[in-house]
Amino acid sequence: MHASILHILNTTKTRVQAFGSQACREDLSTGFEKRDFFSAVADAKNDGRVPVIAEIKPASPGRTFRDISPAMAAKLAWEMEEAGAVAVSVLTEPGVFRGSLENLDAVRKAVCLPVLRKDFIIDRVQLEEAESDLVLLIAGIVGEELEFFVELALENGFDPLVEVHNRKELESALKTDTRIIGINNRDFETLKTNIATTEELAPLIREYDLDHGTRHLIISESGMNSVEDVRRAVQAGTDAVLIGSALMESDSVFDKTKEFVQGICWR
Numbered sequence: 001m002h003a004s005i006l007h008i009l010n011t012t013k014t015r016v017q018a019f020g021s022q023a024c025r026e027d028l029s030t031g032f033e034k035r036d037f038f039s040a041v042a043d044a045k046n047d048g049r050v051p052v053i054a055e056i057k058p059a060s061p062g063r064t065f066r067d068i069s070p071a072m073a074a075k076l077a078w079e080m081e082e083a084g085a086v087a088v089s090v091l092t093e094p095g096v097f098r099g100s101l102e103n104l105d106a107v108r109k110a111v112c113l114p115v116l117r118k119d120f121i122i123d124r125v126q127l128e129e130a131e132s133d134l135v136l137l138i139a140g141i142v143g144e145e146l147e148f149f150v151e152l153a154l155e156n157g158f159d160p161l162v163e164v165h166n167r168k169e170l171e172s173a174l175k176t177d178t179r180i181i182g183i184n185n186r187d188f189e190t191l192k193t194n195i196a197t198t199e200e201l202a203p204l205i206r207e208y209d210l211d212h213g214t215r216h217l218i219i220s221e222s223g224m225n226s227v228e229d230v231r232r233a234v235q236a237g238t239d240a241v242l243i244g245s246a247l248m249e250s251d252s253v254f255d256k257t258k259e260f261v262q263g264i265c266w267r
C-alpha cells in the first residue's frame with residue numbers, strides 16, 4: 001500500500017483511540033430523514049442525466065485543490081445539486097485529504113441530495129459519530145471484517161458503498177449484503193488510475209447479478225477527467241460515476257458538474 005495511505009490508516013487509528021465517539025448518533029439523529037440514493041439514480045436515468053456523484057475533496061495525496069470551510073462546502077454542494085448531480089460525496093478524513101465532519105454536516109443541511117461520507121472507516125465508533133445517507137467501506141482496507149462492517153452500517157441506517165479494486169475484493173463484496181459496489185479505478189499501491197479497472201470488473205458484477213437474480217448499483221470511481229472517460233465507464237455497465245478532482249480543479253464547479261451530467265445521452 002502507498003505510504004500516504006498507510007499514514008492515513010495510522011493517524012485514523014490514533015484519532016479513533018484518542019477521542020472515541022465524539023458525538024452520540026442517537027443525539028444527532030433527532031429529525032434525521034434518510035435520503036434515497038437508489039431513486040436519485042433512477043430519476044436521473046429517467047430524465048437522461050448521467051448519474052454523477054460529485055465530490056467535495058479539499059486535497060488528495062500530494063495535491064491540494066482548495067481550502068474548504070463548511071460554508072464553502074455548502075456552497076459547492078449547492079452548485080453540484082443545481083447542476084444535476086445525484087449525490088454529493090464529502091471527504092471527512094482530516095489529514096491527507098483535509099476533510100472534516102463539519103463539512104459533511106454543512107453539506108447535508110445545504111442540499112436535498114443523498115450525501116456520502118468518504119473516509120477510511122476502520123472502527124465502529126466512526127459509524128456512530130456522524131450522519132450521512134451513504135458510507136464508504138473500502139474492501140482492501142476493512143479486509144476480513146467487511147461483512148461485519150456492512151451489517152453494522154445497515155443497522156445504523158447507512159447505505160454502504162463497498163469499494164473494490166480487483167477481483168478478490170469484488171468477490172468478498174459480493175458475499176455481503178451491500179447493494180452498492182464502487183469500482184475504484186485508483187490503485188492504492190501506486191495511486192495511478194486506469195478506467196480499464198471498471199471495464200474489467202463491471203461486467204463481472206452484471207454476470208453475477210444475472211446468475212443470482214440480484215441487482216447491484218455499480219459506481220465507477222476516480223480518474224475521470226473528461227466526458228470521454230465517463231462514456232467509457234458507462235459503456236462498461238456502470239450506473240453512476242464518482243468525480244472529485246476534475247470538479248475541484250475547475251473554476252466553476254457548477255459548469256463542470258453540468259458538463260459531466262449532460263455529457264452523454266443516457267438513453
Ligand SMILES: O=P(O)(O)OC[C@@H](O)[C@@H](O)c1c[nH]c2ccccc12
Pocket residue numbers: 055057118119120138163184221222223224242243244245246
Ligand atoms: O478525484 P477523483 O480522481 O475524481 O476521485 C474521486 C474519488 O473516487 C476518490 O476521491 C476516492 C475513491 N476512493 C477513495 C477512498 C478514500 C478517499 C478518496 C477516494
